[in-house]
Amino acid sequence: MFCCSNCFAHSWLKMYVNEHSDSTGICGFCGSEDVRLLSVNELAGPFRNMLSMYVVAEAFESGEPLLFLIQWRWDVFEDDLAESQQETLLEEIVNSDWDDDDGEDRLDAKELYMPKASQWFHNTHSDTWEQFCSDVRGDSEATIPFDEFMAEELAESEETLRAGMIFSRARAGFTLDENQERFPWSGTEIGAPPVPKARAARANAEGQVVLYVADEEKTAVSEVRPALGFYVSVANLTLRRDCRVLDLTKVLPELNPFEGESIGWRIEIRDLLNRLGEEVSQPLERADDLTLYLPCQRLAEYIHQNHYDGIRYPSALNPGGSSIVFFDPEVAEIGESKLVKVTVVNFEYEVDDEPRFADRLKAASLEWNRNRTE
Template sequence: MTATDLDDSSKPEFSSYDSYRHFASRVRHERRYVWDAPVQAFVDTVLATIKDRDVELREGMVLFRAQAGIEYYVSDENQGEQPSGYGAARMKPRPNRSTEGRANPAGMPVLYLGTTEKNVISEIRPWVGAEVSVAQLKLKRKLRALDLSQGHGKSHLNLILGHILNGTPMSLEEKERAVWISIDNAFSQPVTRSDDMADYVPTQILAEVFKNAGYDAIGYKSQFGEKGLNIVLFNPDDADVINCAPYRVTGLEVSFKEIGNRWYRAENMNPSGTPTTGKSKKTRKAKA
């Protein structure tokens, strides 16, 4: 990579619509803790292009958090074991004992919250019949948050396709929009247990960059329901657990889309190379 290929925070301008992908690849596989010039240039340009993304989370705002499992207690009325949500301590991450997440490395806890019960329950990937504790937490002070939901579900390919076909360069604004769409989608991408931990690195770095820039929280869209918004508090002590209830998952909604070309077995192909949908009927000429 030459100096002319670097993102430029002084303009500010990303060198390519694909700058986020290049950054993500470098920090996953080449440079993670000691940044080289391309990584530093990307981070600086991200900070220089934050526009109209500041959101204030008001003091007293109530958000939700879900954890798999519930507790049982024996009531004083001889009714047997009764279900209860986990205690307050269980509904917040343990200091210095947190696991890897989209916005934090292991051992550096943040507090993952959401704006609806549905989206926080969905985020923990429960099965039908699973028991889940859902707590309400109240913000203890006004927080400055960065909105990462503006590019949710969009594709930067719509911005670049015409330029690729016509051989015309993208404008500064178009490249910037494309990069931020990639950032927004990277944070909202669902986390699974089978994910490679290296896949978290790009968003973990950016989360720490945003924290260092003075943000108290970030918000990004949930993939589970259009109304849900995930909120990450960089300091878990900025919210108090005010209650917690036990839930049981009674159903799951599944949506899907085909993401690649379908393959066909050779015996199901026509001589022309096109797939058949069934056996063709033979026709017979009538005798004169």
């Protein structure tokens, strides 16, 4: 059987079909005429990669038809192609190299499947991290759940910040000169605190000195959470050397499910990196329950041990902005500082009813079934 690029919606598949085709004619699935054709078995490998992240649902688990799952997540087939044709094409591709000696059943596109990650006995990295966050608050020595390979995986979010880059750092309030005039905190007064004053925070334990900076002035000011009418001192800091940071704000390119055999694993790593970004940027209550800092402190320690100079994370207080914590407080030179007065404090809110992933999947599935029966 031969298919053509018009059968597919996924851009990589369209390209793959055209590049590997060595004949033209009428497509056996969508009926397109005078198109480049590719034998379905040429796509068996790429489809197996994608399907490696799904498993047949057990009777007691709630699965979805395989075709629905892959269309919803990856937009594989062209919508104009009738659903029964999509099912046939999927089966033809995957079963094209089926061998009745290897003990596996032929694929049935109508069978109920589920993403491996949501199977009850499978813990994703994010699940494991979640568990650690809760464990470490009771036992600060709890083992961080990252194995030796994790450091390599994290490298996907590595970024180099170049010497000469300028950052901002703020300190609430001001100092008074001999004439009782307001002056901004400057020099070491606005730099990293000395050891006795280094209070426990997101990325450092009590007495451990690190340097927190922001990407821009507005982020720095927002992060000290000043009230309307308050004064804030702000300084520029210049990076003295190149620094290798774990950048949790980095937007990672869309993964291609058809290339690479460990796609499920890579998706989990993506999820974990996003989860860590959320963890680090979470604004904490001022009601200083110091155990709340423990998961992030332990993460920072792990990142530091893996020879990173710091972590960049999204600012929860200035959406779109970012903060960076450097493990070496001497890494940046403190420049000029100035005093600003807060004139507007902006905030927005929403009702906390974000549906869970499982509920969104269910809703999409109902919609799909409705369209199918109409």
